[in-house]
Amino acid sequence: MSSAAVRRQERRISPVFLAVSAVMGVTGWAVWTDFAALPGVAVFLFVTSAWIVSLCLHEYAHARTALHSGDVTVGAKGYLTLNPFAYTHAVLSVILPVLFVIMGGIGLPGGAVFVERDRIRGRWKHSLVSAAGPLANVLFAVVCTAPFWLGALDGVPDAFRYALAFLAFLQVTAALLNLLPVPGLDGYGILEPWLSYRARRRIAPYAPYGFFVVIALLFVPAVNAAFFDTVDALMRSLGVDGRALGCGSALYRFWEGAPGGCPV
Template sequence: MSSLATRGERRVSPVFLALVAIMAVSIWAVWTNFSASPGFAVFLFVVSGWVVSLCLHEFAHARTALHGGDFTVRDKGYLTLNPLRYTHPLLSLGLPVIFVIMGGIGLPGGAVFIERHRIRSRWKQSLMSAAGPLTDAVFAAALGVPFLLGALDGLPDNVCYALAFMVQLHVTAVILNFLPVPGLDGFGVVEPWLSPRIRQQIAPFAPFGLLAVFGFLWIPEVNHVFFDMINSVLDTLGISQWDTYHGYELFRFWEGTPDIPPRSDFTDGLYTIVSR
């Protein structure tokens, strides 16, 4: 394979760069209050940022697989960060965005086909599966640590709300992705250590694992426990329910511009947010 072809297989896709540009312009519009509809700008920021994170998630899988021995990821274009290279672009990108709109939950998305038999050890197979959600965790930490350090004090309220909602999505994605459910990365971490017989028995259920998780989250008791867990993690990062609640309110711009009191009202203890 020529060096020119190798560079082409690893060149960052213009599609990914366009998504990053949309994310940057939309958060600038939120920051400067440039848009007549701040909610629409928040929507663009969250959706574009979410798809960017999906691309990084899948890139982490592919890059780790490459180092493990699956060189086919280069030919498939997975190293270009192009979401259109995924096995099912509509299901990989469309469904996660729909889940975000419906309930503010960052369900896993994206799908790169890794030829696991080419990866040379069970440890490397497990690491390949873990690489995606670990990337989500880094993304969440990068956006969440500034809350913890108080570095966002003085920024426009809507910027804080948008960032807080983005962190919530990634925290939910990390927790859900690490569940040892067939079809999710958490199962991919433990799968290499299972016997061939057990893996063969579980394989038919893999396509339904994500749907089963989504169905369980619709059960009120499960949903309540799940969001209590999420809120505990966010509290550790210094992100309040006030921030994530109003981030979600702004995100749903089609319901009209919400009347949101200043963020300082929450920090002064004047308001209480009831969990969804």
């Protein structure tokens, strides 16, 4: 097989990603047209599938940036196919973030693709590889909230508007958590190339635990309040009010009962 054919094979979009995208499209249409008998079920499927799509795009952004920065091995590892099960740790990258959305309604940063950093030259390139994933979440949030900050909500069905608000909330929380300068998260990956070799060696043993430390800190009332106050301020800056977000969250958890004060 020629090298060109190999590259095409390595970058062919995964059927798994296409299937999830199809679910997102069909359920999004069902929410928009009020086709579903239970709008909460349609919102749940739409937001969950869209969240998985965003997780794939997050990891793809890391891989694609790494490819153009010098790591030509990412293609052979399947990272360019958008297959959610091709990542270094599918449980941390996809399954756990989805479970957290269902149980806690927060966009949890997942595990990252494995980048061979020794193939990448230049501190800026290393930082950009780490930043690419959260930037994908930021872009996703901007797209979801476009009808809000553009003042283009006329004609947008209530249920679809609520779903977009909640989906944007997940993207904002994921981006914020990922950008924290904590070992094991992308925020630290952005900062790490600029640290001394001695500092990196001292911090490296703690990287596997950074993710769990952040989750534990969110259970501290003061930290939790500060984090969600920041999220709320960002959502409002994007034109999303608390009512739309609250209705989106309530519709997503359809099993908890019909949301009061949220016309659909």
